Amino acid sequence: MVLSNEGAVDTPPGQEKAQELPVPLEKRPRHIAIIMDGNGRWAAQRGWPRIEGHRRGVQAVGRVVRACVRWQIPFLTLYCLSSENWKRPPQELSALMELLGQFMVEARREILRQNIRLRILGRREGIPDHVLREMDKTVSLSAENRGLCLSLAINYGGRSELVDAVRTIVNKVRAGKLDPDQINDQVISDHLYTSGLPDPDLLIRTAGEMRVSNFLLWQISYAELWVTQDCWPDFTEEHLRQAICDYAQRVRRFGGL
Ligand code: IPE
Ligand code: IPE
Ligand code: MG
Secondary structure (H helix, E strand, O other): OOOOOOOOOOOOOOOHHHHHOOOOHHHOOOEEEEEOOOHHHHHHOOOOOHHHHHHHHHHHHHHHHHHHHHOOOOEEEEEEEEOOHHHOOHHHHHHHHHHHHHHHHHOHHHHHHOOOEEEEEOOOOOOOHHHHHHHHHHHHHOOOOOOOEEEEEEEEOHHHHHHHHHHHHHHHHHOOOOOHHHOOHHHHHHOOOOOOOOOOOEEEEOOOOOOOOOOOOOOOOOOEEEEOOOOHHHOOHHHHHHHHHHHHHOOOOOOOO
């Protein structure tokens, strides 16, 4: 059970446990987005196959989701597979699909128990039918949940997302349902896969690369960046706590003074 909280005391979310994080609620990021990178390197450092890194990466997902639930972070978005990752060898891709399908089944009970709402961001093409079925099931069973909103970016590309949004907007204009003069930032945001989600406040990347790799290009305009050298399978609650504490010290100016 990837999201299970083994060994932890079952405390209502946001009560005593929230005090483990020395940052008042109003100073915490509302939306954390994570580029979970370095699974392959983590495995290679141990002489193991890359997929073992992905497998251990799933456990890190469980740790981070549990911490976000406890610390009352309302939105968490995880980059699981980019539209460019299809360039990888077929064996790695099929192993990743297996892991995804497995996650969707095994995490379902815990997602529902923790009142988590699951969303999927990305194009459906290329994802095997059985994985889509399990994904859709968890998404629809959790649709009314009001706890953490967990978005998984799967076959996601920031540019494809903008292309899809432009197509939908143009079709609405053509059909006479939208006046081009009304198109503004909000209209564009409303046509992205992330429609309805606030923009990320904090963008975390593991494994040290200083790039965004086509993740949430529109949405991260003013996100605070936090990068660790550690690979994703080694990411713990401690890393997340540090990232949130650092975030709380940042001065966000949004172009003002
Ligand atoms: C991130 O780890 C997971 C995916 C992109 C699916 P990588 O697989 O990119 O690991 P590295 O960056 O090669 O070490
Ligand atoms: C970004 O990692 C995608 C995910 C974490 C899913 P990559 O490993 O694909 O990024 P690059 O290739 O190093 O830019
Ligand atoms: Mg990588």
